[in-house]
Amino acid sequence: MLGKGVNQLTLLLARICRRIPTRQRVTTTGGHNERRLRALVVHPRLPGAKEALLSFDAVEAVALVRAAGWESVMPHGSHAGQAASSSSEEDSESASDGTDDADDADDADDADAIGAYVARLDRVDPRFFFHLKELCRVVVQVARHGADILVVNSSLSPIQQRHLEAAMDLAWRAQRRQQKYDVGTSDINQSRIAVFDRARVVLAIFARRASSTVARLGIELAEAQEVKAKLGAGMASGVTSQLQQVARALGKLPGCDKTALLPRSGGARGVTTSFTSSPQITRQKQQRVIDEKRARLREEIARLQSTRSSRRQQRARDERLTIGLVGYTNVGKSAIVNRLTSSDLLVKDGVFVTLDVASRRCVLPSGRECYVLDSVGLIQGLPINVCEAIQATMQEMHDADVVLHVRDIAHPAREDRWELVREMLADAHIDEERVVEVWNKADLIAEKEVRRLHYLRQQKDSTPVFTVSALTGAGFPALLSGLQTILEEVAVKAVPGLQSSSAIQVPQSGWCTVRLPQGLSKSQASDLWAFLHSSSVADATVRTDEATGEVMVRVRMSESAKARFLQQFGSGFLS
Ligand SMILES: Nc1nc2c(ncn2[C@@H]2O[C@H](COP(=O)(O)OP(=O)(O)OP(=O)(O)O)[C@@H](O)[C@H]2O)c(=O)[nH]1
Numbered sequence: 056m057l058g059k060g061v062n063q064l065t066l067l068l069a070r071i072c073r074r075i076p077t078r079q080r081v082t083t084t085g086g087h088n089e090r091r092l093r094a095l096v097v098h099p100r101l102p103g104a105k106e107a108l109l110s111f112d113a114v115e116a117v118a119l120v121r122a123a124g125w126e127s128v129m130p131h132g133s134h135a136g137q138a139a140s141s142s143s144e145e146d147s148e149s150a151s152d153g154t155d156d157a158d159d160a161d162d163a164d165d166a167d168a169i170g171a172y173v174a175r176l177d178r179v180d181p182r183f184f185f186h187l188k189e190l191c192r193v194v195v196q197v198a199r200h201g202a203d204i205l206v207v208n209s210s211l212s213p214i215q216q217r218h219l220e221a222a223m224d225l226a227w228r229a230q231r232r233q234q235k236y237d238v239g240t241s242d243i244n245q246s247r248i249a250v251f252d253r254a255r256v257v258l259a260i261f262a263r264r265a266s267s268t269v270a271r272l273g274i275e276l277a278e279a280q281e282v283k284a285k286l287g288a289g290m291a292s293g294v295t296s297q298l299q300q301v302a303r304a305l306g307k308l309p310g311c312d313k314t315a316l317l318p319r320s321g322g323a324r325g326v327t328t329s330f331t332s333s334p335q336i337t338r339q340k341q342q343r344v345i346d347e348k349r350a351r352l353r354e355e356i357a358r359l360q361s362t363r364s365s366r367r368q369q370r371a372r373d374e375r376l377t378i379g380l381v382g383y384t385n386v387g388k389s390a391i392v393n394r395l396t397s398s399d400l401l402v403k404d405g406v407f408v409t410l411d412v413a414s415r416r417c418v419l420p421s422g423r424e425c426y427v428l429d430s431v432g433l434i435q436g437l438p439i440n441v442c443e444a445i446q447a448t449m450q451e452m453h454d455a456d457v458v459l460h461v462r463d464i465a466h467p468a469r470e471d472r473w474e475l476v477r478e479m480l481a482d483a484h485i486d487e488e489r490v491v492e493v494w495n496k497a498d499l500i501a502e503k504e505v506r507r508l509h510y511l512r513q514q515k516d517s518t519p520v521f522t523v524s525a526l527t528g529a530g531f532p533a534l535l536s537g538l539q540t541i542l543e544e545v546a547v548k549a550v551p552g553l554q555s556s557s558a559i560q561v562p563q564s565g566w567c568t569v570r571l572p573q574g575l576s577k578s579q580a581s582d583l584w585a586f587l588h589s590s591s592v593a594d595a596t597v598r599t600d601e602a603t604g605e606v607m608v609r610v611r612m613s614e615s616a617k618a619r620f621l622q623q624f625g626s627g628f629l630s
């Protein structure tokens with residue numbers, strides 16, 4: 056047992072992992088009112104990024120923030136999309152303080168439309184992510200608008216995160232000064248404005264809303280991993296002068312002055328976190344506790360995942376084929392599952408509405424049943440390994456017989472998203488041959504445009520595409536009969552030695568032989584296949600009769616299985 060010190064450490068860890076400021080309650084009218092945390096979203100505009108898609112990327116980040124339950128702050132009149140002339144990196148004493156009010160009216164309109172602060176960068180700074188001039192602007196924005204959270208719509212290294220937190224501590228002091236709050240010395244070592252990158256926001260969404268235990272544990276594991284990474288990331292030398300520049304920029308806000316913002320003893324000491332400032336806790340101890348926690352979580356997740364995989368095996372045993380739906384978030388996957396299976400899964404305009412895989416039964420036009428799996432949406436900038444729910448989605452897709460890649464065909468960023476999903480499917484080793492595209496939301500674009508997109512698509516790839524509207528139901532009869540044909544092909548191909556359904560034939564008792572005649576329908580062939588692959592049949596060997604061309608499948612069947620076979624298919628197939 057590690058004792059009381061370790062318990063304290065665990066509490067500290069939990070606090071640091073969440074790192075959400077304690078300002079859940081603020082005084083507005085004298086009393087204590089609950090208010091949502093306020094997040095400033097900063098979208099970095101880097102060279103090479105597609106200008107046309109800028110607003111979609113930024114708007115998506117704002118949607119993520121809302122899904123996390125935070126309010127996105129972007130008051131009118133703030134800087135958005137700084138003029139190109141301000142984009143050069145000027146890590147000098149003359150760095151702009153970011154407090155000037157010469158906001159361009161168009162920029163302000165952009166801000167209102169996008170809801171995010173757009174930071175133009177020539178490159179990513181290894182220490183602060185932003186070059187000094189832009190860093191000052193961002194920090195001033197945070198201080199000015201009373202944000203509790205800074206969201207950088209990209210991925211931050213542990214060092215960048217740590218340095219940004221240090222800069223945010225200065226913003227927090229400035230916020231307090233502006234509000235004439237007393238900055239007590241006991242508070243000084245506490246980082247109060249949290250810094251989130253895109254992946255952390257996604258984790259926060261899952262942490263807030265994920266209902267399954269395994270998803271929650273997955274979040275805890277990701278957080279523990281993050282803390283571990285941060286332990287190794289100390290403050291780089293030379294950042295003090297940059298923090299002083301930041302303080303200078305903040306010092307121009309009303310009620311603030313540079314010297315009051317900087318820690319009394321100078322340097323970056325006052326902006327260290329409570330974690331690193333607890334002298335009694337050694338780094339080894341911290342690491343040991345985190346490692347133990349990670350091992351415990353991994354074990355528990357593995358145990359729960361094995362339950363999940365036995366559910367998959369159960370599905371496989373009951374002989375129904377599985378269709379998995381995968382795609383970018385908000386493309387209409389759940390709406391399609393609802394249409395296919397007459398279910399009422401939650402459908403909503405937003406990101407990450409579905410947070411766990413769900414399976415529903417679907418009846419095909421032939422009366423044959425299959426499973427349809429709804430899944431967690433994918434999103435740009437989210438490494439699969441960060442999130443257990445996304446890993447689970449990919450595992451389900453990996454095991455599905457057919458994967459429907461659902462696309463929002465009306466979305467301007469559809470091609471980038473198509474590429475992203477294809478890459479993620481390839482990374483998860485999902486065979487392209489099993490993937491069928493479904494173009495959804497066809498009601499939102501003109502038919503002529505759909506035809507044009509089909510034409511362009513055929514130039515590149517001749518695999519089938521189904522165009523539907525989950526809203527109106529258009530295209531669903533064709534989708535259902537297409538799925539039926541595809542599943543029959545899948546079933547037939549799975550019989551060893553058979554290449555196509557038209558060739559199917561089969562067999563004798565104890566040992567018996569099932570004969571598959573030439574003219575067998577696809578649905579009969581797949582039903583026969585399903586039976587022959589059930590647990591009551593064993594040791595199948597397949598050969599083709601040279602004289603008749605019939606396929607003969609020799610199998611061992613129990614007496615009861617044989618009786619069921621005769622009942623279902625008659626005696627014509629047995630010899
Ligand atoms: N116009 C139109 N809207 C649609 C269509 N299909 C879905 N939607 C809307 O798109 C939004 C997202 O639908 P969902 O089914 O929740 O999307 P999803 O892909 O499951 O999203 P996540 O679970 O968040 O990944 C909802 O507002 C739906 O009403 C469609 O064919 N046409």
Ligand SMILES: [Mg+2]
Pocket residue numbers: 388389390401402408409429430
């Ligand atoms: Mg959904």
